[in-house]
Amino acid sequence: MRHDATQLGRRLDRSRGAADTVPKSSPPNLGAVTVSLSVVSPAPRVGTETHCPYCALQCGMTLVERDEEWQVAPRNFPTNQGGLCRKGWTAAELLNSPERLTTPLIRRGPDAALAPASWAEAIDFVASSIRTLAQSYGPDAMAVFGGGGLTNEKAYMLGKFARLVLRTKNIDYNGRFCMASAAAASQRVFGIDRGLPFPLTDIPGADVVLMVGANPAETMPPLMQYFEAQRSRGGKLIVADPRRTPTAASADFHLQLTPGSDAALANGLLFIAARDKLIDEAYIAERTRGFELAKAAIASYWPDRVERITGVPAGTLQAAARLLGNAETAMIFTARGAEQQSHGVDNVMAFANLALALGLPGEKHSGFASFTGQGNGQGGREHGQKADQLPGYRKLSSAADRAHVAAVWGVEPDDLPGPGLPTMELFDTLGVRGGVRGLWVVGANPVVSAPRATALDEKLARLDLLVVSDAFLSETASVADVVFPTAQWAEEEGTMTNLEGRVLYRRAARPPPEAVLSDLEVMKRLAVALGRGQFVSDSPREVFDELRRASAGGKADYAGITYERIQRDQGVFWPCTSEAEADTPRLFGQRFSTADGRARFYAVQYRPPAEEPDDEFPFYLTTGRVTAHYQSGNQTRRVSSLAAAEPTAFVEIHPAMARDLGIEEGELVEVVTRRGRASCRARVTGTIRLDTLFMPFHFAGSGRANILTNDAVDPVSKIPEFKIAAARVERIAGR
């Protein structure tokens, strides 16, 4: 395997004049960014080995301080091999940002501005408000909304805080917007949810890779080195995406499918594989159940029909299916493109059906996986932030699971509330009679990241109490009643679980500024003020040790993982049942995690998205990420070089459609859906389908893409349909 930047990364460098990945031995070329190895290297001080604050690749990096300025230097960690993308290279700029919050803020009246306050005032204000809400409306009137970037310790403690300190059932988190469909599908099919059930180092051994709705060349550039290594030994890459992204452009086959037609594509590929006798009958018989149901469900997905639904030529479908079916080793990956849909779970299960029929999961250099997006999107969904969940992937609806966790927490099982509401249902109750009256948002920015955003604006305004914990005054914090300033990633220790299920240790490089607390410290102070301080520790190590006990015996078992072991082994893969036992880089070698050890096929039918184009709204609008920004942009929009690279929202439109509408490159236009209007610059490009528009979702204000998105949800995962909305484009100049 190569240990340097990818060829694709270099192509991107040339095309953009800025490095997305760099070889570990070379100084990063960051254009306007001044960080470089030549600056760091003459007499380097001992750095702090840590990980990037952003995405789920959790690239290893070293933080180096010089004259109170912090810089990022490479670190030869097994996953990124020294490579970082431009977000990682510039992450340290935020540590001393003049924009960071350094004191609590309180709004002392509906029309008052947020004003500085002491911690004692802020904690007292929030604690007394929570008490009042509980007395007036009951404990469920207070809700918590967490984040997929929180450490395992914080995610765990937030779930415990909600259930034992607030005694509310209402906690959910922004992973509901991200990984929920992949998680639900994996639980159903394989009996467990770990994004990659194998390490990244297995990828180069795959003869054929199919990626569905994934664009790592832009979203996780260092990840591409594994696919470049796979290609360099003769492997083939197939990418299914409505956009000709840099990832798709580099592929051997680009299946440029109609947005929302993923299940039809998967069923069509399986139809061809079964028809051409490319499926693995022995594997199906020994390791799975339900194939006959799935086979019956795909009977009508002959190539011509699938071409009509997906727009992918029948010949291309057949070539892709045969490539996959004839491969000795193959992997199938899904990501948000297929998952953030009102049929996201079906889409993932349809591709899992294909993988099972080809006999891939659990086999060497083969398998089925989903790319996790947020920094701790994996660990954040394992330890109790989800509405229905207890630590270790235990369920609130299970008596045995409740008894185990209650014993660790020193309470009776009946002291634990039942399952709460998933995010969109929870948000629907904000400020309504019998619903949620107070909300604490921790490490999330739903004003930018939630669908149908203007409706959420109104719901948040109806609350009696909105509290936000953040390092910066995010768009959600700016409308809060109380803002808690919290530490950044380099100012506290903790663990993160990356997209492979590898638990990582994040060191503190320095303490937070005076009057800034960690999220655990805030939880502790609030718990003490509410008279239940005994349930909360503000020591990450103590919390992690408790998490280990609470997760022991669960599906996501961390019992054998310690901070020391993580550092010694450069990460530990869960499940890891004791300190004496090995960890588990690969799942499914002998059995799946279902009760009988067999994976399950599901009968999946293609169903159209909740909203399809019509005369009034003739385009599919899809949304996604750009290289320079991360999630709601609350951090990356404040980094000077990243803001300069992508300063504002834009909409991609095909040249032929732009010509028809009289739209020119760079022109200010409005994108309109049934939910509202957003204004942005037109980016005219032939990489997008004629019938499709694309907007990045990182921007606030009038360019907020989520003003436009549809809040229809998947019936199982409850993920909103971020990827498809019927839309039109209007010229502003022409009015």
Ligand code: SF4
């Ligand atoms: Fe790596 Fe992701 Fe950070 Fe980029 S944003 S450096 S890919 S962890």
